[in-house]
Amino acid sequence: xxxxxxxxxxRKLLKQELAEIENPLPGKTxxxxxxxxxxxxxxxxxxxxxxxxxxxGRCCSCDEKLDRLFLNADPAAPFxxxxxxxxxxxxxxx
Ligand SMILES: [Zn+2]
Numbered sequence: 001x002x003x004x005x006x007x008x009x010x011r012k013l014l015k016q017e018l019a020e021i022e023n024p025l026p027g028k029t030x031x032x033x034x035x036x037x038x039x040x041x042x043x044x045x046x047x048x049x050x051x052x053x054x055x056x057g058r059c060c061s062c063d064e065k066l067d068r069l070f071l072n073a074d075p076a077a078p079f080x081x082x083x084x085x086x087x088x089x090x091x092x093x094x
Contacts, residue, residue: 002057002068010075011051017076018044043076059083
């Protein structure tokens, strides 16, 4: 279960990561392509929106509760493992 305290921890993490993305440290920038940069920024912003909406910790596709360990690994993850895989497959098929 994710409680309010966890959500605050995740909020801090997400804001920190977003700040790092917007103000990259010298030498830490260019290995990531621009597309993945934008994508990660959208993911982080989306996760912060979901915290505000009280929707954080659920898969955006199937509404399944996300595992806390899963969120620890990637706090910005919008989908559960299963949906993420489905989306990845359809993305590659294009
Ligand atoms: Zn899902």
